[in-house]
Amino acid sequence: MAVVAPQSSPAVQRIAFVGPSGSAMRQWRELLFADVITRGHRVLAIAPEFASVDLASLDEIGAEHALMAPESHGPKLFADWKAIGALKATLAEWAPDVVVTFGGQMMVHGALAAKGIGAGRIVAVVDGLPEHRFAGALAADEMPAWRYGQALRAAHQAVFHNRDDLALLKKLGLVPASLPTIVVPGSGVDLERNASLPLPPLDHGLVFLMIGGLDRRRGVMEYCAAAAKLRERSPTSRFLLAVTPDEGAQAIDIAELQRSPDVEFLGLAEEEGELLTEAHVFVYPGYAEGMPQPILRALAAGRPVLVADAAGCREAVDTRVNGCLVEPRNPGALADAMESFLRRPDLIPAMARASRAKAERFESVAGVRGKLLQILQLA
Structure with a gap:
């Protein structure tokens, strides 16, 4: 109405x-x-x-x-x-x-x-x-x-x-x-404060990035598990993780994230633009939010996005145009979707442009x- x-x-x-x-x-x-x-x-x-x-x-x-x-x-x-x-x-x-x-x-x-x-x-x-x-x-x-x-x-x-x-x-x-x-x-979406960012070189291994709240419903542990699965398949890839404070009832202890050997834990996210500059693909497997701002900022920066097929999140993705949707709470499916970028890194530049165009269509x-x-x- x-x-x-x-x-x-x-x-x-x-x-x-x-x-x-x-x-x-x-x-x-x-x-x-x-x-x-x-x-x-x-x-x-x-x-x-x-x-x-x-x-x-x-x-x-x-x-x-x-x-x-x-x-x-x-x-x-x-x-x-x-x-x-x-x-x-x-x-x-x-x-x-x-x-x-x-x-x-x-x-x-x-x-x-x-x-x-x-x-x-x-x-x-x-x-x-x-x-x-x-x-x-x-x-x-x-x-x-x-x-x-x-x-x-x-x-x-x-x-x-x-x-x-x-x-x-x-x-x-x-x-x-x-x-x-x-x-x-x-x-x-703030397109002025979140400018389109050039992609890092693609010839030194892919860099995945997640920025999410300290609540299990944000998909942080699924991301860590997927990174562990991919580490053996692609030892040159990097898996970055930064977090934001979260008042949710399913809080994660930062010490638990610091112990993950497969993820580069960056601590609290402050300058998200700088973090996105390092990344080729943005990952957000959360499944209990209305419209996560980290996804919108990643779109504005021109990054392919890999998100859970959940309310709100799915509105950010045109499948295989600017990213992928994965089954919520499924680290195996998330790892497979991340691996698809490893198999076809040549598609990332076009998907990056599509993400920026997608951001421009949001309010x-x-x-x-x-x-x-x-x-x-x-x-």
Whole structure:
């Protein structure tokens, strides 16, 4: 459905964002916070934890923050309602005009808390669904399907990061017919900040790169296992791995990655452009996200991409044109797909150009920002 038409708004609006972590808030800072504050409005970021770098990032642009960290022991449903109660108290004290809520479990909690205080406008951002798509066991930070239905019934607008997630929730009857919905590719593609990069020489062995969060659902361990399988077949190839902080419930210990003999562990990813400069092929076998930004940045850099055939990820690939799709959670299939690049490295330059062209067809950061401002009734 189309974005609802903007209406007249007060001179200053108070907009609260509820999310899973301070690092997630930093992504929203880049996408939206600064623009909202520049327009004269107030922003409050609410999350269970903030690192010092997160707080510094918010302070720099004049955004406020609040910590929401209720006790989580006891039965899950009881813990969920305690979390919602804590959010209601924080929101009631700040009295927002609009509440934007995202991040799986926090999206659900935030929408229900916002409804509980009678927030004038609630925007639910569905940026990913549970790993098994409601067909298997849930992780500690995942919510059952019916809770998504509760959140969407509480919302005045819903934003999805891929079409598959919207289609599944509609199929399950969880999206109210009257709820305006929109699909955007995560934060969009920034073609100016992520320039097309020349490929390294192809005559010294291929370099594969993965940049992903420290959560098993991002496919990091499958990448390490695939690298081990390929090491014997192609001793000159290199397998690089850089990670980003991740608040997921299936966290990986960095020490476990440092012990992998087949992967060059680079630590925390800082300058992703520099890492992509070294690589011929970008690998991202994650299977529980809405639209992973590392994939979009790799497309913009002009790198063939090898990703899991999962919601969101599959939208980045035209098979055998700019990359490959592989079965999720299958290191053997991933290794075979990586080996296909070893057998035909001559195809990489054309696939690299196709990836950049694919990035140019995705919606830009500015386009996504404009749609979100319209949804917030600030444009």
